[in-house]
Amino acid sequence: MTRFPFNWEKSIQAIDYLASLKPGITQYYIGKIIFFADREHLLDYGRPITGDRFVAMEHGPVPSTILDLLKTDSGYPDEIVEELHDRIAIEPEGNKLHVYTKGEDKFYSLSGSDKEYLAEALEKYGSMSFAELKRLSHEDPAYESAWEKPGANNEMDIELWFAELADPEKAKQQFVEAAKCTG
Template identity: 35%
Template sequence: MMSRNWDTALDAPDVGSMAIRFQTNPHKAVEVIVWFATKRPGIDFHSILKLLFFADKDHLNEWGRPIVGDRYNALQYGPVAQMTYDILKRDPLALEELKTASKDLPFEVQNNYCVYPHRAPDLDRLSETDVDALEAAWERYGHLDFKGRTDESHRHPAYRNAEIAGRQAMHYADFLEGEMANPEVIADLEETGPRLRL
């Protein structure tokens, strides 16, 4: 069976340049989905995907790694973590990556995009700092409506830079802020990112 490589960006970096990449952890993506669905049963795809973006951005800046390590695409309504979205949609290749059947996922989707959990999130798969970042994103952005979430995510340089460059793939280097946004940190993450176990 064919498999999709979520660790390959849709748009390759310029020849001679490197990009920060992480190994996507699909099992953590599932737990993030369940975590948000437990916070608000019936939460929609857009909310989960935008809140994950904000949490990943903050966690990367605080701890030097994202939560899931997903590949982000700049789409019309904001950043989308590709594997997480594919899991929400029950994409067969994403399920193959998880080695699970659709019926065995710990959440269900009703009305095409409303997510309900079947259990609590497995906190053995999420670190304390992961949960702190998810909680902070929830507190800061969880109350926003569709337009508010979209507008807030569109303001971030990672989204704007992809849009200006005419590419879908967002670069993790553009997620970095303050002291983290310096060439030494970026070079270190380019080297170590693919080897980190998320």
């Protein structure tokens, strides 16, 4: 399975950027918005925004590292957790985490297309209900394939996304080459 390296700075800035556009966004919506934005950006530009690995969970695809990072006991190095908390505030409410920007407004690691795709995904999916997002994300071929495997939290093969392109084999070849260059 081909992967891109996870980019901490871009991922933290993507969380902050979404919180700046929609104060109080929950971890569930952050996960879904990043899933849709990463997928579309990969299909259009040959690279994802965050490089996170997506796993198939009960309520749909989850960017594994990003959602773990939002937990208070993530276990990630202190400097990464501090960088996140310098940029955002997390307010728990029941089983939800509401995320707010601290107004850094500097997204130097995010390209123009990264911000564009995050904003477009938020606009398109950010007001959908939990049930709508769950249904829509369950239709993803990489999710379906991972969900059918035995065990829990199976990683999704994002190469399956290329099936919807005009020349999926050429796209997969370019994807593998791009992943090698950034890895």
